[in-house]
Amino acid sequence: MMDAELVLANGRILDGCGNPWFWGDLAIHKGRIKAVASAGTLKGMKVIDAGGRFVTPGFFDIHTHSDLSILVNRLAESAVHQGITTQVIGNCGMSPAPVDENYLSEIRHHWGRISEAPEVNWEWRSFDQYLKVLQSGGLAINLAALVGHGALRIAVMGFEERRPTSAELGQMQGYLDRAMKAGAFGLSIGLVYPPGCFADTDEIIALCEVVAQHGGLYASHIRGERETILEAVAEAIRIGREAGVPVQISHNAPKYGAPCDATANLALVEEARRSGLDVTVDNDVHTDLGPALMDALPQYLLGREVAEIVSLLKDSDSRKSIRDEILLDRRPAFGPAGLLKHGRWDRITIFEAPLNRGVVGKTIETIASDQDQDPFDVYFDLIVEMGDEVYAIYEYIDEKNIRILLQHPLVMIASDGQVLAPHGFLNDPPPYYPCCYGEFPGVLERYVRDESVLSLEEAIRKMTSFPAQRLGVMDRGVLRPGACADIVIFDLDRIHDRATNLYPHTYPFENYPHNFPEGIDYVIVNGELVIEEGQHTGVLPGKVLKHQIMP
Numbered sequence: 357m358m359d360a361e362l363v364l365a366n367g368r369i370l371d372g373c374g375n376p377w378f379w380g381d382l383a384i385h386k387g388r389i390k391a392v393a394s395a396g397t398l399k400g401m402k403v404i405d406a407g408g409r410f411v412t413p414g415f416f417d418i419h420t421h422s423d424l425s426i427l428v429n430r431l432a433e434s435a436v437h438q439g440i441t442t443q444v445i446g447n448c449g450m451s452p453a454p455v456d457e458n459y460l461s462e463i464r465h466h467w468g469r470i471s472e473a474p475e476v477n478w479e480w481r482s483f484d485q486y487l488k489v490l491q492s493g494g495l496a497i498n499l500a501a502l503v504g505h506g507a508l509r510i511a512v513m514g515f516e517e518r519r520p521t522s523a524e525l526g527q528m529q530g531y532l533d534r535a536m537k538a539g540a541f542g543l544s545i546g547l548v549y550p551p552g553c554f555a556d557t558d559e560i561i562a563l564c565e566v567v568a569q570h571g572g573l574y575a576s577h578i579r580g581e582r583e584t585i586l587e588a589v590a591e592a593i594r595i596g597r598e599a600g601v602p603v604q605i606s607h608n609a610p611k612y613g614a615p616c617d618a619t620a621n622l623a624l625v626e627e628a629r630r631s632g633l634d635v636t637v638d639n640d641v642h643t644d645l646g647p648a649l650m651d652a653l654p655q656y657l658l659g660r661e662v663a664e665i666v667s668l669l670k671d672s673d674s675r676k677s678i679r680d681e682i683l684l685d686r687r688p689a690f691g692p693a694g695l696l697k698h699g700r701w702d703r704i705t706i707f708e709a710p711l712n713r714g715v716v717g718k719t720i721e722t723i724a725s726d727q728d729q730d731p732f733d734v735y736f737d738l739i740v741e742m743g744d745e746v747y748a749i750y751e752y753i754d755e756k757n758i759r760i761l762l763q764h765p766l767v768m769i770a771s772d773g774q775v776l777a778p779h780g781f782l783n784d785p786p787p788y789y790p791c792c793y794g795e796f797p798g799v800l801e802r803y804v805r806d807e808s809v810l811s812l813e814e815a816i817r818k819m820t821s822f823p824a825q826r827l828g829v830m831d832r833g834v835l836r837p838g839a840c841a842d843i844v845i846f847d848l849d850r851i852h853d854r855a856t857n858l859y860p861h862t863y864p865f866e867n868y869p870h871n872f873p874e875g876i877d878y879v880i881v882n883g884e885l886v887i888e889e890g891q892h893t894g895v896l897p898g899k900v901l902k903h904q905i906m907p
């Protein structure tokens with residue numbers, strides 16, 4: 357028998373399905389796993405001695421927003437250094453395709469600053485064209501794409517706050533059908549963001565019926581993750597049942613202001629499964645988020661230009677009505693906005709403020725008491741002063757819920773991050789985004805090794821075979837002969853997430869700016885070494901995966 361190209365020898369092999377590790381060798385040939393056998397039995401042209409380190413499937417990150425940042429950093433540095441070999445893009449209703457010429461400026465606005473990167477030239481229009489742009493420049497990791505409902509709506513009706521006509525709904529279905537034929541894995545939605553929040557349940561069911569025809573997935577950032585979390589989970593389940601699609605509930609930790617802990621939303625998911633509906637959940641393990649201060653404004657403002665929002669905030673009558681809208685929260689705004697609604701200004705720390713360095717590192721509560729001002733006015737005045745250039749860290753998730761979700765068998769582990777790099781456009785200025793660098797090592801370090809919240813086998817299952825199966829990618833996420841050779845070798849004793857800052861935050865942050873984790877020594881994508889002895893090799897063996905029922 358011919359020797360394999362590469363053998364990973366003498367490792368503790370974890371298959372990704374939750375089984376205990378065993379001492380073994382693993383042979384790789386032509387991008388696939390050729391053999392998995394007892395230690396000391398396999399021969400290869402090149403041999404890497406795992407030396408008792410863990411050998412597992414590459415991490416399969418089912419919830420990311422790398423759609424445009426991967427064009428800027430095709431090496432996928434922040435992802436591959438943490439052991440990720442496949443990312444799912446197009447989440448929360450946001451995908452950069454399809455694009456209609458008449459609404460190009462709207463979709464660029466939707467994507468914000470990344471839209472202006474030199475590598476993001478918006479040359480594509482159809483979903484198929486976008487996937488070709490992704491593949492043609494080379495990728496260090498694999499990508500699987502969802503179609504964003506926001507992109508469909510923008511392509512047909514911009515940010516209009518109304519129901520689509522039946523002709524418009526038919527156009528959205530047509531765009532979705534073509535994207536599914538091009539290889540999309542399903543439809544995602546963001547029901548707290550414009551324009552997703554303007555859609556009613558019937559509109560979503562009508563679109564999910566198209567997804568069902570292609571055997572795809574419905575991934576939902578539900579309609580409010582705070583006060584309305586249980587109604588919102590129930591809506592997602594109803595959509596799955598009526599359209600006949602499996603449902604993925606995205607990052608489903610209750611956010612500040614929720615009436616219950618995560619056991620309540622998980623109970624609804626369990627009940628739906630007992631009745632035969634395939635519903636699953638993902639979550640990340642970070643308790644904070646670092647968006648622009650203005651991202652917590654009511655949705656009807658967010659599709660508008662910054663200058664227009666600033667002029668509204670300067671006018672005392674419209675300032676008052678915006679404040680009333682935040683407090684009423686009639687159309688549930690995204691999670692962090694709950695801190696404004698409930699007056700938890702002590703949990704909002706200014707992170708980036710180029711025109712007013714003196715406020716950086718202070719909470720809005722502290723600034724308000726220093727200046728003897730109302731915190732709401734401090735919040736609005738900072739936006740008036742700096743527009744979309746002022747960012748804050750919102751501390752809005754109770755870590756207890758993260759632990760409940762980690763321990764539940766129906767919950768997979770995702771980052772909700774995106775590809776970043778500690779240099780260039782993606783680091784200028786460096787955003788607060790620790791999940792992009794530390795999500796998976798952080799889980800292994802803290803929740804598996806140090807605090808035993810879940811077992812290593814279970815954590816790896818939630819990072820590999822479970823999300824791959826969820827997406828219908830049956831030849832990844834497992835270590836079996838014939839499977840694609842996406843593999844990580846790591847040292848659990850040395851694993852260290854160097855990007856996460858624990859709450860309460862102390863400023864300046866010890867783990868900022870961006871740092872790669874330690875202990876992830878080798879990462880193999882489609883049989884090629886992308887990380888070797890902790891260093892990126894620069895190769896681009898990643899593939900754009902296409903949803904197909906029969907290859």
Ligand SMILES: [Zn+2]
Pocket residue numbers: 447448546577606607
């Ligand atoms: Zn989301």
